[in-house]
Amino acid sequence: MANFYTDHPEIKFNLESSPLMNRIVELRENGFANEEKSDYAPADYADAIDNYNKVCELAGDIVSNVIAPNAEAVDAEGPHCENGRVRYASKTYENLEATVKAGLCGVTMPRRFGGLNFPVTAYTAINEMIAAGDAGFENIWSLQDCIETLYEFGDEDQRSRFVPRICAGETMSMDLTEPDAGSDLQRVMLKATYSEADKCWYLNGVKRFITNGDSDIHLVLARSEEGTKDGRGLSMFIYDKRDGGVDVRRIENKMGIHGSPTCELVYKNAKAELCGRRKFGLIKYVMALMNGARLGIAAQAVGISQASYDEALAYAKDRKQFNQAIINFPGVYEMLSNMKARLDAGRALLYQTARYVDIYKSLEDIERTRKLTDEEKAELKLYNKLASAGTPLTKGMNAEYSNINSYDSIQVHGGSGYMLEYACQRLYRDARITSIYEGTTQLQVVAALPHITTGTYTSMLDELEAAAVAPEFESLKARAKAMDDKFKAAIDYVKAAENNEFLDLCSRRLYEMAGNCVMAQLLIRDASANAELFGKSAKVYLNLAEAEVAKHYNFVKSLDVEAMESYRKA
Amino acid sequence: MSLKIVVLAKQVPDTRNVGPDAMTEQGTINRAALPAVFNPEDLNALEQALRLKDQFPGSTISVVTMGLPKSAEVVRESLYRGADEGFVVTDRTLGGADTLATSYTLAQAIKKVGNYDIILCGRQAIDGDTAQVGPQIAQKLGLTQVTYAEEILSLDEKARKVVIRRLIDGGVETVEAPLPLVVTVNGSAAPCRPRNAKRVMKYKNATAVAERAPEAAEKYAALIAEKPYLNIAQWGAADIEADPAQIGKAGSPTNVKAVKNIVFKAKESRTLTASDEDVEGLIKELLEGKIIG
Numbered sequence: 001m002a003n004f005y006t007d008h009p010e011i012k013f014n015l016e017s018s019p020l021m022n023r024i025v026e027l028r029e030n031g032f033a034n035e036e037k038s039d040y041a042p043a044d045y046a047d048a049i050d051n052y053n054k055v056c057e058l059a060g061d062i063v064s065n066v067i068a069p070n071a072e073a074v075d076a077e078g079p080h081c082e083n084g085r086v087r088y089a090s091k092t093y094e095n096l097e098a099t100v101k102a103g104l105c106g107v108t109m110p111r112r113f114g115g116l117n118f119p120v121t122a123y124t125a126i127n128e129m130i131a132a133g134d135a136g137f138e139n140i141w142s143l144q145d146c147i148e149t150l151y152e153f154g155d156e157d158q159r160s161r162f163v164p165r166i167c168a169g170e171t172m173s174m175d176l177t178e179p180d181a182g183s184d185l186q187r188v189m190l191k192a193t194y195s196e197a198d199k200c201w202y203l204n205g206v207k208r209f210i211t212n213g214d215s216d217i218h219l220v221l222a223r224s225e226e227g228t229k230d231g232r233g234l235s236m237f238i239y240d241k242r243d244g245g246v247d248v249r250r251i252e253n254k255m256g257i258h259g260s261p262t263c264e265l266v267y268k269n270a271k272a273e274l275c276g277r278r279k280f281g282l283i284k285y286v287m288a289l290m291n292g293a294r295l296g297i298a299a300q301a302v303g304i305s306q307a308s309y310d311e312a313l314a315y316a317k318d319r320k321q322f323n324q325a326i327i328n329f330p331g332v333y334e335m336l337s338n339m340k341a342r343l344d345a346g347r348a349l350l351y352q353t354a355r356y357v358d359i360y361k362s363l364e365d366i367e368r369t370r371k372l373t374d375e376e377k378a379e380l381k382l383y384n385k386l387a388s389a390g391t392p393l394t395k396g397m398n399a400e401y402s403n404i405n406s407y408d409s410i411q412v413h414g415g416s417g418y419m420l421e422y423a424c425q426r427l428y429r430d431a432r433i434t435s436i437y438e439g440t441t442q443l444q445v446v447a448a449l450p451h452i453t454t455g456t457y458t459s460m461l462d463e464l465e466a467a468a469v470a471p472e473f474e475s476l477k478a479r480a481k482a483m484d485d486k487f488k489a490a491i492d493y494v495k496a497a498e499n500n501e502f503l504d505l506c507s508r509r510l511y512e513m514a515g516n517c518v519m520a521q522l523l524i525r526d527a528s529a530n531a532e533l534f535g536k537s538a539k540v541y542l543n544l545a546e547a548e549v550a551k552h553y554n555f556v557k558s559l560d561v562e563a564m565e566s567y568r569k570a
Numbered sequence: 571m572s573l574k575i576v577v578l579a580k581q582v583p584d585t586r587n588v589g590p591d592a593m594t595e596q597g598t599i600n601r602a603a604l605p606a607v608f609n610p611e612d613l614n615a616l617e618q619a620l621r622l623k624d625q626f627p628g629s630t631i632s633v634v635t636m637g638l639p640k641s642a643e644v645v646r647e648s649l650y651r652g653a654d655e656g657f658v659v660t661d662r663t664l665g666g667a668d669t670l671a672t673s674y675t676l677a678q679a680i681k682k683v684g685n686y687d688i689i690l691c692g693r694q695a696i697d698g699d700t701a702q703v704g705p706q707i708a709q710k711l712g713l714t715q716v717t718y719a720e721e722i723l724s725l726d727e728k729a730r731k732v733v734i735r736r737l738i739d740g741g742v743e744t745v746e747a748p749l750p751l752v753v754t755v756n757g758s759a760a761p762c763r764p765r766n767a768k769r770v771m772k773y774k775n776a777t778a779v780a781e782r783a784p785e786a787a788e789k790y791a792a793l794i795a796e797k798p799y800l801n802i803a804q805w806g807a808a809d810i811e812a813d814p815a816q817i818g819k820a821g822s823p824t825n826v827k828a829v830k831n832i833v834f835k836a837k838e839s840r841t842l843t844a845s846d847e848d849v850e851g852l853i854k855e856l857l858e859g860k861i862i863g
Contacts, residue, residue, distance in 0.1 A: 041771075050774070054774060058770060103768050
């Protein structure tokens with residue numbers, strides 16, 4: 001029987017084959033101190049890894065045998081708005097029932113609340129598989145990671161009331177966007193008023209484009225400070241659907257991810273409670289929320305890339321023209337090889353980032369119970385920085401790659417791919433949102449830019465360059481080093497102009513160079529560890545990335561401050 | 571009220587994906603060439619059991635399997651999905667059993683489990699397709715049986731009655747039956763729920779004695795002392811007080827003489843009622859035609 005996890009050994013490799021994994025498990029299990037308290041806690045490192053594998057395997061079973069087979073029907077039916085509530089596509093309920101009965105809920109939450117206490121890295125593996133099965137359903141499922149933010153910033157009473165509900169399978173949403181507040185969330189106007197009489201907050205206003213907007217527990221960004229106009233007047237609230245007061249006015253008609261209801265919400269005196277401190281809503285909590293969500297979208301994009309590749313490969317092997325399978329033609333096999341290379345490279349960056357996130361988040365969690373040592377503090381700071389550099393890079397690059405891969409998947413299918421009978425067209429429509437929501441690629445570039453100019457990426461590259469590789473990959477490593485040098489030279493050239501607008505104009509190119517260089521190094525590292533799985537991709541990716549870096553380098557060098565005039569206001 | 575539910579499960583070669591080496595020269599199944607799986611309709615039966623447990627909290631599900639030591643895998647699989655305990659009936663003397671010896675053995679095991687309210691099993695196993703074991707167990711235990719069940723519609727704990735929808739030729743019928751009883755579940759019933767993550771982590775090291783490597787005995791002893799639920803009970807023929815003449819080859823009147831490919835040619839079918847008269851008439855006819863006997 002098909003199993004998405006065992007059918008794609010690359011996922012298992014990324015889940016467990018990193019020296020950082022030892023540290024991640026040690027931190028997550030707090031030295032295995034909780035073992036006696038729960039009958040499903042691992043006894044040691046090997047046991048923990050075995051647990052992740054076994055749970056990924058059951059998730060792979062559900063993806064291959066429930067979620068993926070349902071995807072076409074969900075895409076065709078979509079959700080409906082009835083009397084202010086969302087009714088999902090009928091097969092979406094089947095998917096939800098399967099994931100809830102399988103206990104794939106509250107995956108990263110502590111066991112004391114009923115969670116699985118898995119690291120983000122393992123959650124990422126489940127997430128990308130679910131996305132490969134149905135990217136729209138992945139939205140609904142993966143919004144469970146909003147609970148991370150509630151867990152991190154809510155008080156113990158809120159944790160004990162809300163976290164167990166998510167671990168039992170209730171769903172979440174993050175209510176941020178409004179008609180006039182999209183990328184610029186400082187403009188949020190939804191009004192929060194405190195009632196001294198009732199000792200609670202009430203929310204009034206409208207939210208738009210809210211994914212899974214009829215969820216059980218909402219995190220809501222609202223203006224708690226009357227008269228303010230910027231981000232400092234915003235706080236984060238928890239709205240519990242059981243209290244009522246929020247209705248769905250309509251569901252958007254979207255190009256893709258049809259399984260995921262995108263809602264317009266009306267708040268009429270909706271009772272809510274403050275999460276964390278007043279005025280920290282946007283500047284602290286929503287930033288944390290978005291970073292988690294961005295990693296989730298990166299996983300979704302990798303899942304779509306994988307599904308796109310799988311569809312294209314199967315078709316190319318099956319389809320015969322000129323008396324042979326079309327995979328034998330260079331024009332086709334080059335496309336397929338490039339797809340696989342982007343997929344493997346993007347996945348390597350995804351898991352590397354997930355590991356960074358795991359280490360700093362676990363240390364932060366430990367810090368809630370005891371003081372950290374100086375070494376631990378330094379470790380937390382380092383991995384926090386690496387995670388904040390890795391997250392926008394993996395989100396933006398993987399989103400773009402999933403767009404390219406799903407485009408090429410249709411191309412491999414030829415005319416058939418343009419017909420609605422084939423899954424590749426759904427993947428193409430689904431992929432399109434990944435480079436837009438949770439911050440467009442352009443905004444990922446903005447988030448990454450400080451790490452380009454202050455050297456976070458270049459120091460990442462220095463460390464990767466220093467690692468030894470198997471002899472057969474040494475020549476690739478030398479070429480990758482030359483790419484890194486070009487990237488560094490481009491940064492120096494742009495910085496030398498000492499002009500912020502020029503820096504912004506070149507930033508997308510520098511960002512892509514950073515992505516190409518980091519992914520090339522990661523893939524060489526992985527190929528060196530497992531040449532059978534990644535050897536071909538490392539070689540193919542290096543050809544692609546080398547050409548991309550040279551292109552961007554040439555482009556940047558062709559510009560100067562005066563040249564900006566040709567671009568201004570288009 | 572809580573129920574004591576027994577589910578019979580069998581590990582079978584996966585005949586759904588057969589290759590050219592699936593049969594031996596002798597016309598029997600080449601078990602080595604086929605992966606061993608949970609018999610599909612037994613999974614349907616397990617789901618019906620789990621639904622009863624959902625409905626009547628505190629109910630327990632005991633899974634009983636007969637087979638090689640490795641058939642403990644179906645017990646683990648059941649534990650992953652929500653069963654409470656499992657029993658592996660394994661013994662060299664049980665080998666070569668036909669449906670008669672199998673149903674005798676399982677009936678003995680069920681007696682040992684004891685106090686059952688409802689016994690559920692798949693309609694038939696994909697390695698033999700006989701559909702005889704469930705009904706024979708009912709006969710041996712003197713219980714009512716409902717075959718080809720699709721759904722247990724309701725269970726009245728006070729009246730001790732159950733209402734079941736079953737598949738019949740050209741439609742379905744709804745029947746009422748008293749507890750305790752045997753229900754054989756058809757493949758058209760609801761598919762079994764997936765494994766549960768926490769239960770997989772909890773039970774992944776559960777084993778039956780026969781599965782454990784002798785050199786790891788100490789490790790298992792320590793593990794089971796700490797977590798008794800990791801021991802899957804194992805019973806031999808003596809444990810279930812089986813009569814040696816009724817088990818294994820000795821208890822199996824069936825002999826496979828030859829295996830042939832048969833293409834069905836008859837276009838007509840006859841429908842008989844479940845009356846003794848009709849059944850007797852059919853048996854006589856089959857005896858006369860030397861089809862059985």
